[in-house]
Amino acid sequence: MAKVVHKFGGSSLSSAERYQAVAKIILEQCQLGDSVVVSAAGKTTNTLVKLWQSFEQQDVRAFNDVLLQVENHQRELIDALFTGDRHAALLKQLVNELQALAQAREARTLHYASLLAHGELWSARVLANYLSSQGIEARDIDARKLFVQQDGVLLHALNKEVCYSAIGDNAVHIVTGFIAADSQGETVTLGRNGSDYSATLLANYIDATQVSIWTDTTGVFSTDPRKVSSAIKYAKVCRSQAELLARLGNPVLHAKTLSPLKGTDIKLQVRSSFDSDALGTEIVKAGYSKEKRFITTFGQLDLLRVEKLNSGEVKQLSQLIQHSIHHFIKGGEAHLLVPSEFSHLVINALEPRANIIESQVQGFAVVAPSQDIAGLHLQALELLDDNAIVTRFVLQAQNYSLVLTDQSIDSDVLAVLHERLVNKGRELAVIVAGVGNVGEVFIEQCKDQFDKLSEHFDLKLVGLLRSKQMLFCPSGLNLAQWQQQWQNEAIEYNEAELFTRIKELDYEHKVIIDITASERFSALYPQFVEHDCHLISANKYAGTAKHSWYTQLRQKLQERNLLWRYNTSVGAGLPVNFALADLQNSGDEIVRIEGVFSGTLSWLCSRYDGSEAFSELVLGAQALGFTEPDPREDLSGRDMQRKLLILARELGIELELDEIELEPLMPDNLAQGSWLQFLENRQQLDDFYAEHDAKARENDAVLRYTGALEIANNGHVCAKVGIAHVPNGAAIANLTPGDNIFVIHTKWYEQNPLVIQGPGAGKEVTAAGIHSDLFWLTQNLK
Structure with missing residues (x-):
């Protein structure tokens, strides 16, 4: 059974109202088998120290005055929280203990640590009894029965065995903090903030899953929030920084508190007992949080x-x-x-x-x-x-x-x-999926781009993904050595592990940059959105999925105020989507978009002059890496079909992929069978292309493979991808081999259309286009 340890400090138990608030937290947060470690109520320990000083000075009058202060405070708590037999029993027990202290003073047998222990003993007793009066099965435990040390060193093996035996599953255990016993049974204290230390020790001994330190602050801040109103409360802080802050005297956590957690998976969080609904700060192991300032x-x-x-x-x-x-x-x-x-x-x-x-x-x-x-x-x-x-x-x-x-x-x-x-700007965690040709160039460009954006945003490349391996570094990868880090630190993963790591990233913003060509990965977009990730895609599958899926994804993004940009999915680095958005935002109306949206098909059609067979051009393009491994994927036109659908949806047109008419740049039968069979029958491709090319020439035109989207006045949409005979002199006819071209007819650009032309493929321009999308994202977040 998973167990949790909660710890409440003196400020959390300073009055009867605070005891009631703590009891409410325990009722909401605890189950049987959990433990609650308590400090002395309010300033009780300080008062007991004064009592000891009066004893040492043999000042009887001062001793009695301070002892009366102690009694009055405890009586106030008992009177406010209890009635009947429970009230009478607790009051009688308190009076007996105070009388024993007075007798010990007279006999000169008062012991310092035993005296101070009363504060925690009273807190545990009062809280356990109050919980019991509220119907919660609770019992108080004196930590001197759990923690034993010899010559100042805790006997961990013995203590673990005793704690396992004493902390059962039948009650909520209220344990005294701050105190322990030596091997002779004498009381010893665990020092300043010893109750926090008691809590993490107990958690270690009983193999708890979590420790919650409830205090008067809502978490760990970038600086003292009482002095600086803009102090940042961090959701997560790594243990190494928490330990350093503790050594430097930061009052929220102390180095000794953290030591029992070393080498364990026990979670530690700091929360406010004065605002139990507020999320606190989790102290996590290295690698599970970026380092803060x-x-x-x-x-x-x-x-x-x-x-x-x-x-x-x-x-x-x-x-x-x-x-x-x-x-x-x-x-x-x-x-x-x-x-x-x-x-x-x-x-x-x-x-x-x-x-x-x-x-x-x-x-x-x-x-x-x-x-x-x-x-x-x-x-x-x-x-x-x-x-x-x-x-x-x-x-x-x-x-x-x-x-x-x-x-x-x-x-x-x-x-x-x-x-x-500290408060220099917003933070954006960047996760790149796909570290092939384009991905490598994108990452190499990151350092300069991140520096340019650093005035308003602190960007960190925190994750790299391939189909079977991932590398996460919450504080940011070293951009100069990322390939070496990948070689040394990348691990195999499954989807559950991926989303666990993303969930653990405590950044103000997170973005997934998808440079894969994986339909399966694009299907994860809704889950990325659920984990509050913005999206940047060079992947075309999500933008061309079923309209119902696409619309639902858009709705989820809007509900969570997240952004999605995929300009490079059409035209690589060309600003096509930006242009379409600007035209519409300025009040213009798109009438027709026509063009060549494939760098491969642009290169093939523009290079063909009849001097060599078309299939030879295809094989040459394959050898140069211009085509897919199987060039028939390019010749099928499906890639351009998807791009035309993306453009249509950017215009708000409800369209499915199969509603775009598709005419491949090859005979239908060549799409079947193996690549070897295709090569054996490639004469059919040559004849097919030569025939279409000849018909174009007869009409003083050239053969191009185009996509066209036309919107009629009545809203009717006509969309087609296929072979076109383009008149000589037209912009599309004079296309530079490998370029993409977009000819945009609008209400304002009717007679003289807007033309966007340039490289439609290539790792450098595509990577630059993704950086353009990233810049757009930061500007919209800013």
Whole structure:
């Protein structure tokens, strides 16, 4: 049975109303077998620390005053949440425990960790009883029975066995956070933010599928949302960046919290108990989220330089001061970034190897993808200089920039830094399907094109697909080394795995660029739309599918405010669809479109002069790679038939493929049988073509293979693809071999039609056309 661990902090349990809100969340989110880890309610731990200080100072009056504060808070919770026998029992238990604390003070036997443990014990007891009073099967568990450590090291094997036995499927288990026991049974604490650590430890021990940290913030932000209103809440953050932020002192997550999740598939999410409907932030493994940009600010810090920092010492020092310590190497020397209030403890522990080189500094760190850091570091220093802020120490590391300053970074300066360094534009994840000839050129062109678009959009090529293999990198592939990455990292996949990876992409926008010739892949378009992907197609199948399927796809795109562009499916890089759209948007009316829409058939017809057999031209074009592997696919005219249908639908005409009359450029019988049989009977093709060519010449015309779409005044549509005798002198007659031509007659271009002509095939122009569609997409999104 899949189990989930939830953790609620002190702010989530600060009042009776908050307990009721937490109970509502548990009712909605939990099932029997799940666990809930709790912190002490509100500021209870701080109050218990004051109680301990009064005990140490032997100040009886202060001790009794603070003990009364503790009692009053707990009584308020019990009085507000319970009645009858349950109220009486809980109150009696509380009074007995408080009396025991007073007696321990008198006997001088009070124990620090055991004293602090009361906060979590009371929270767990109150919450479990309140859930039970609401009809939820719940029981509280003292974590000292679950977590045992020896000489400061948790006994993982033993703890896992105990947790498996104690956490059954018959209740919701309310577990105390923050506390554990040593091998002698004495209470120990797990340090600052130990309840978060308790939650991830428990999840590891019981093989839970997920941990939810419920707090007073709705997730992990790009910077402090209390200081910068435009701070971005991220849906996903990769663990490596979360760990770095934790070491740098970011208050939402802490490095110790994340450590039990290493090597596991346990999901971790941060959510708000004050807004349980809001989606939180998921902390995911490497490869399941792109790296983000963050700015985290510091309070009072000291920078220490340490001689010969030994392995494991940073962890020991962090445990000593109960606070994360960031360390790094600069100039071959080890440095520690320590909160000023703890510096003396660290220096004493390292005596005489440590000394302070910068005291009482503040500042910030920029965390970002490694390829962005150098530029962001320079921009940050320029902004500080513009704002007359003096820097005391700077460090440009691989994936973060550290800046220590004399003065604090106020909200105004932080907002400017955030606007320039983080919130620089929209994000677009690009997934390319088809990395053959055109796909390779498209990818090679991406770096320059992405740079041109970077002012308004941050584009990342995150996925490459072939029929059986895929490569995904959520933070973006290295465009200079993508082929090597493909060779080393591409894996086999199925459709379910593909959509899982697409779903995990946490980008503002995603686009599938289909450069395949696969009808099966085009059939996946509705599923791509369901995963909120825009579409760019060089593939003609979707645009020429059954009208009902095509219309439904269009409707789904519109419902989700998604865009679809497929200009390169007709005319390669020629702006045909753009022209048709502009004419219609400007109030013109399309009357007739005629032209040659196949580079292959353009080349064959324009080159034929009777000096050699037509079949020889076909074989020559095949050898040059101008045709499909079986040239009969070109001669059939089906490709042009599909292109004419796409043009018709761009004009809003409801038309099916088989409603376009088709006349192949070969005898019907040659379409049957094998390619070898075709070669044996190729004289029939030669005779067929020579006969049609002769008839054209008799009429002072040339033979061309054209498509024509005509719209009558009454709305009747006539569409045909086939052999045409074009008068000498006409634009189509003088077509350059290999070019496409579109002759567009409109209400305004009636006597002198609009002509669009140019290469209709070729990997460079087709790739450029796809980039044109991509530019169009970004402009429409902007």
